[in-house]
Amino acid sequence: MADSDPPIIRLRGVTKVYGEGPTAFQALKGVDLDIAAGDFVAVMGPSGSGKSTTMNILGCLDVPTGGQFLFKGVHVERLDRDQRALLRRKYLGFVFQGFNLLARTSALENVELPLLYRGDPRKQRREAAMEALDKVGLKDWWDHTPGELSGGQQQRVAIARAIVTNPDVLLADEPTGNLDSERSIEIMEFLTELNKTSGITVLMVTHEPDMAAFAHTIVHFKDGLVERIEAGHKSGEAVA
Amino acid sequence: MFGTTFMLAIRSIFRHKLRSFLTTLGIIIGVAAVVAMVTLGKATTKAAQAQVASLGTNVLQIRPGQGFGRGGGGPRPPDFKEADVEAIARQVAGVKAVAPQAQSTATVIYQGANWSTTINGTTNAFFQVQPWPLVSGRTFSRNEEQAGNAVCIIGNTIRTNLFRGGEAVGDRIRVNGVSCDVIGVLSTRGQGGFGDQDDVIIMPIKQVQRRFTGNRDIRLMMVGVDPAYDSAQVQESIKQVLRERRRITGGKEDDFNIFDTAQISQTLTGITTLLTQIVTAVAAISLVVGGIGIMNIMLVSVTERTREIGIRLAIGAVASEVLLQFLMEAVVLSCLGGLVGLVVAQLVVIGLAPLMQVEFLFEPQINVIAFLVSALIGVVFGYFPAQRAAGLNPIDALRHE
Known part of the structure; x- marks a missing residue:
């Protein structure tokens, strides 16, 4: 990435307050953060440090109380609910700690879901979903429901669902939190590969340094502020 | 978007077959009851009318005495004679x-x-x-x-x-x-x-x-x-002829009665129509109860599927799409219930018509109305739960256990 490229994400003085009056809680106290397109960022910090709040804002699921959030130059803090939904639909992919697949629904249908909302025709949906499942190595499992898949497989289906729309940014919230270390490394290697080959910007929240080590950039949060940023990690080399 | 939502609704309904069936049971029973009652009511009215018509339309029956069962005291009024028959035939236009x-x-x-x-x-x-x-x-x-x-x-x-x-x-x-x-x-x-x-x-x-x-x-x-x-005028003329022949004068009451079969027909139709309306009203209440059942289950469904809603919102569904999905589910459910109810109604009518000695009728109008009402119930009672689903905050919904 050339330094002259504008960052895909820019936070300026972002604050977030939950509640009102004396019980109000200030989760973010003025966060400044730039994330370049194509970066692989790990967000770390103890619970209550504001990392989850930041991820919710970056995922356009929540709006800041104050400050600016520019995504591809667009002021997200000025968008309404539906406009943010459309932004998520078009540019973002989500991977959650709890996988969050639709129960009793086949892997293929789960992966198809975002395309459904984009209004893609059936045939095109099928093909794209199968291609995404192929990328995560689960092509032969397309008709299995989440209940019939292992945790690692479920997370890979979730990743397939996140990337089926070819998003600009993939947001992963503790993607390995529910997996054993072997599966975790598999998932991390896959994310690294994805970041390299398709240039997707990956933002990942984790509390495991082993996992954070896969990222290029590690952002440390503390007490609602960015404590420090470790840039220039060489992806993949920190694996034990 | 409409077609997609429709498909989502169908998928969701068939994923929970038993629950869907139980949900629609109220609508099935309501629609079946309304349609069966109205159809049988019409068949009964028709049968009653046919029976009265078999007596002959425009037929007057004239008997001595003051109508059915009103004998009372005093001497029995005399029967008619052949001369009375001739007089009426000759004198009354x-x-x-x-x-x-x-x-x-x-x-x-x-x-x-x-x-x-x-x-x-x-x-x-x-x-x-x-x-x-x-x-x-x-x-x-x-x-x-x-x-x-x-x-x-x-x-x-x-x-x-x-x-x-x-x-x-x-x-x-x-x-x-x-x-x-x-x-x-x-x-x-x-x-x-x-x-x-x-x-x-x-x-x-x-x-x-x-x-x-x-x-x-x-x-x-x-x-x-x-x-x-005009039947009334003919009746009046007959009355005058008979009063004269039986020497009834001044304010004295007739000692004979004229009964118009058209009157029986009207009375019978009136009674059966009223009965049909009452029974239909009761059946219609069960339709409303069925609608409340749908709302109930849809509310449970929204709570149960909070995480699903969260996922949909997170991957980019706008509020109106989630609203439409749940509304569509309610409408498809109630429409399916309505269709099944129509089938059940026809079976009930086929089964009961011979027992009630009426012929089987298919009343297209009430079938169409009942189906439209079931769809309307889906919209009305599905809207509130759907709105609740669409209003969920994606972050809270995703965290929901």
Whole structure:
């Protein structure tokens, strides 16, 4: 990435307050953060440090109380609910700690879901979903429901669902939190590969340094502020 | 977007087959009840009207006394005479024919089989007043009528019981010991609110008066009214003629009554219509209850699927799409319930119609209305849960356990 490229994400003085009056809680106290397109960022910090709040804002699921959030130059803090939904639909992919697949629904249908909302025709949906499942190595499992898949497989289906729309940014919230270390490394290697080959910007929240080590950039949060940023990690080399 | 949402709704409904079925049960029962009740009500009304029509439309029945069951004290008013029949036929405009009737009961014997029945003495005017064709044979000849010959026209029940359904015309039967030629057989009228109308023997009135009743009295006159004339006016004219002939003056009440079959028809229709409306109203309440059932389950469903809603919102569904999805589910559910209810209704009608002695009818109008109402119930009762789903915050919804 050339330094002259504008960052895909820019936070300026972002604050977030939950509640009102004396019980109000200030989760973010003025966060400044730039994330370049194509970066692989790990967000770390103890619970209550504001990392989850930041991820919710970056995922356009929540709006800041104050400050600016520019995504591809667009002021997200000025968008309404539906406009943010459309932004998520078009540019973002989500991977959650709890996988969050639709129960009793086949892997293929789960992966198809975002395309459904984009209004893609059936045939095109099928093909794209199968291609995404192929990328995560689960092509032969397309008709299995989440209940019939292992945790690692479920997370890979979730990743397939996140990337089926070819998003600009993939947001992963503790993607390995529910997996054993072997599966975790598999998932991390896959994310690294994805970041390299398709240039997707990956933002990942984790509390495991082993996992954070896969990222290029590690952002440390503390007490609602960015404590420090470790840039220039060489992806993949920190694996034990 | 509409097609996609529709497909999502269908998928979700068939993913929870039992729950979907239980949810729609209220609608199924409601629609089935409303449609079955209305259909059977209409069939009953139609049957009642047909029965009254079999008495003949525009027929007046004139009896001595002040109507049914209002005998009271005092001497019994006199029966009519042949001169009364002639007077009405001659003097009142708009009268097609006047059939006098003298009735008796008798035992009829044919080749060792015997049967108790009603003997109805009348004239050929009987067949002009009302539509009651013969299936075989002929009516009375002028001679037979005037001489009061021992000839008879038998109802279908008599033919079944004495002749075992065989040809009867040309045979002789004994009626209370009087040998009598069968000259005709009446067509079937069937069972009805008036008893078995086919259990009857028609004879010339003079024969009945001479051999059975032993007097020249006429207990009933049936008057056929020309449809071109106003029935009320004809009734009024008949009343004046009879009052004059029976010497009823001033403010004295009539000692006879005129009964219009059209009135029975109207009354019967009124009663069956009212009953149908009441039962339908009760059934309609069950439809509303069914709607509340759908709302209930949809609310449970929204709570249960909070995480699913969170996922959908996170991957970019806008609020209106989530609203439409849940609304569509409710509407598809209630429409499916409505369709099943329509099928059940037809089965109920097919099953009950023979028991109620009415014919099977298909009423397109009520079927269409009931289906549209079930769809409307889906919209009305599905909207609130759908709105709740669409209003969820994606972050909270995703964290929901």
